[in-house]
Amino acid sequence: MEYNEFITHVQSLAQSNSREEAERATRATLETIKERISGDEALNLSTQLPQELGDCLKGREGQPDESFNFQDFIVRASQKENLEPTTTAIHVRAVFAVLQSAVTPVEFAKLHHHFSHDYEEMFATPPTSEVTA
Template sequence: MNYKTFVGQAQHRLELDELGPAVRVTRAVLTTLGERIDPGEATDLASPLPMEVDRYLIDGAERAGGEKFTFDEFLDRVGQRAGLERSAANYYTQTIIGLVGEVVPPGNIEKVRNQLPKEFDPIFQFVDEPHPQAGGQ
């Protein structure tokens, strides 16, 4: 999947009127995820993604990879970066992680999931059950 398609899918699934907010949300989610998981896993997860998107994971990992923080802190960071309330940050995170889950091999997502405490399981909702707007893609 190329960058334009990835961001277009994010925009469509998040029901946003413009691409800019979709990019901002994607950056917020993936940067925060990169900060939370092991740098090697961030690189593995990033490699199948479009180059313009994979850098968010890698930048987060280089800045603070493997940092231990709670699920609430995760959502707070996403919300702060993307200008979202916590409930929106949760839904948007689920949506972006679900989209990533469609692009990368399933084993990569499972390795990430296995690194995170159970409290992070909600971010994988659309990996487990496809997003309503995924359209079978």
């Protein structure tokens, strides 16, 4: 999936007012994913995304998972976006849905493995190809 397509899907699913908001949401979510999963897994995930997005996942190579719950994930992402957590939660869901379509099922399953059960709603979303069809 190309960068513009990824951002367009996030903007649509999140019902964002602007492309810039969708870009901020995507970067904030990916950077928070990078904090949550091992650095090596983040690097693997980055290889399946456009470079502009993959770069958000780099920089923690060799570091282990950092354990924090879903609420903390939303708080961290909302601080990066500089938005209210309720709005950020919508954005995070949109990014996860697009991410599921952008990477291979095997890679998405590996990503899922790094998250605790309180994140399940992020992994229950159908891929965007099904959402937009």
